[in-house]
Amino acid sequence: MPEVRLVGPNGEQVGIVPVGDALRLAQEADLDLVEVAPTARPPVAKLMDYGKFKYESAVKAREARKNQTNTIIKEIKLRPKIDPHDYETKKGHVVRFLKGGDKVKVTIMFRGREQSRPELGFRLLRRLAEDIQELGQVESQAKQDGRNMVMVIGPHKRRAEHKAEARAAAEAAKARDGHEQPGASAE
Incomplete structure (x- = not known):
């Protein structure tokens, strides 16, 4: 049995x-x-x-x-011969995404003869990675993908954890404030 x-x-x-x-x-x-x-x-x-x-x-x-955290991948597209001011603007977007806890896929698009100069793309991606290293780290190194070169940058773990903690604290405060006695004043 x-x-x-x-x-x-x-x-x-x-x-x-x-x-x-x-x-x-x-x-x-x-x-x-x-x-x-x-x-x-x-x-x-x-x-x-x-x-x-x-x-x-x-x-x-x-x-x-x-x-569990929901990771979103944002994408930024660059050209190898980008103007310095345009580079700063795009870098600002990458910084904003990383501060928001999102991953960033940086794509460099090559056209025409630019395809014969991939080192320009590698140099630009390396420069971007150095400029934002205090906010995030390179998760996948720059690699050629047809006419494009792609690199993925992720936020540092502690930043993403701080974001999750801040969100949880904000929700707790909101719940606490929403359950106060109506008409009760703190004097």
């Missing part, structure tokens, strides 16, 4: 019991018999309220999704 390692409703070990006895115990306690570790030898089953278990696991999954 197949057996299971039975765990009680409060997490206490009952021991190895036949499946029939486990089902009878579950019925007596008005609970469900849920298999929690099917690959174990013998399989592990627990006495619990299955509806409550499903609800709690859904809540945990929702919390995990809420706490």
Whole structure:
């Protein structure tokens, strides 16, 4: 007769019991018999309220999704013979994206004879990486991709973490302020 390692409703070990006895115990306690570790030898089953278990696991999954950061990749396009002022403007965009916690894909577009001078693109991307090194680091080095050269820059981890912490603090403050007593004044 197949057996299971039975765990009680409060997490206490009952021991190895036949499946029939486990089902009878579950019925007596008005609970469900849920298999929690099917690959174990013998399989592990627990006495619990299955509806409550499903609800709690859904809540945990929702919390995990809420706490994960959503990374967005922004793209900036440059030309090898970019004007110094235009370069500063584009660099400002890259800085803004990195401060916002987003990754930046920098693309240099080559046209005509410029394709025979890829070193201009490498030099420009290296210069950009040096200019923004306090905000982010190069995640994928510059590489030629047909007529384009592409490099990905990501924000430093601590900056992204600070952004997430600041957002959480702002939401907590908003929730706290929203639940104050109406008419109560701080004198």
